Amino acid sequence: MKNLSFTQEFFLCALKPQGSTTLTNSTESSTCLLAGGLLELLMDCYISIDDKKKMFVNKELSSDKMYLTPVYELIKNNKPMKIETIAEKYAFDFERPDELFKSVGRSIVEDGYVIEESNQGLFKNKVRFLPNESEVTKVVEKLRAEFLEDGNVSDEAIVLGALLNKSGLIKKYFSKYELQKLNDRLKEIKQSEAGTLIKNMVDYIDTWIAIMIAIISTSVV
Template sequence: MNLSIAKEYLLCGMNEKGNIDSYLSLRQQVCFTCSCLLELIYEDIISIKDKKIYIEKDLTESNIYLLPLYEFIKNSKPMKFEKIVEAYNFSTNTKRMKTLFDRVKNSLIEDGCTVTIEKNTVFGNKTYIKSKDEAKDKVVQKIRAEILETGKLDNSTIILVSLLDKSELLKTYFSKYELKCLKERLKEIQNDSNNQIIKQAVDYIDAVFVAVIVSIS
């Protein structure tokens, strides 16, 4: 089963309790929102004109888990990429982010990419839904085949690796040597002037992190 950018990112980013470590890593939470936006751009559902995001077409059934984000864009005045990320990650409206997270997570559950874990705690039994190791391994092996080896490069994989790199999650899945090779290869791909899709995606991600630094400084 081929998963989307947002679902692959969340699959790799969920912790043992089935959440994103937002309190430990703001980067991971921000990159999750970026993954959802970049998926919509990659699928030509939204576009960026004059630095602002516009709806281009309806969501497909395969992207329906992104409906909360799609409707937010549709019902708002045109906004910059980074402003939408701010609205999800730096807003007092925490329900907005939780709704999007839950929709993507529930889609992973429907895809059979998660496992339910029961744990005894001081507060009683707790049920957690986390990523299946074998599902994560498929994503990792795909990255190895396409980026580290001689497999066919897919733009969605490069976008995913860029997000995992920015959120500092790559080191969770790759050795120091592999990580060094991945970063070198990623930089080479990102600097390829012929690949405008990747260049634009990296520019959007970088703009978000500049905005993040300004917001928390």
């Protein structure tokens, strides 16, 4: 089985055991999925942020990142935008969150991380993904080992931990004690002499998600 990106791992952990047509904690998780996609594109240099905090495309998306197409195309097909504008376009076009949900989900079907089912009910355009629970457990145990044991925490684990934390999903997998340890490690990383990119990533997650949840929540009221 191929290794998953933190966006794909977040998606897997955000599915309900019985299967989902949308992510658990829908607004928060949908927001975090978008934030994860943006961070993945940023870390792999597909997009950049200029001095006015606007995002723009640097290069064509590679074949192994095609599941991020809904996010990538949103930026590519518009002039450079701030995160507030991206969040508004994402929130007020009801197809975009569903496109990203399907795109990420389908990218991990072939390797057996999820099973895709078509909805036979009233909403036949809906797709349901059922997670492979043993693979969910592997992701969580890997994350737990990185944050709760001594040693460095990888960039990918930092992002995944922050996304699960901000979405509220971390409580499904971590005890209260473990959650406190995770928060303590994230604070340490932000205050340490770690690379600027890592500090920025954690800050991006905090800032972006606060902005996007506010906008997306308003759009669905």
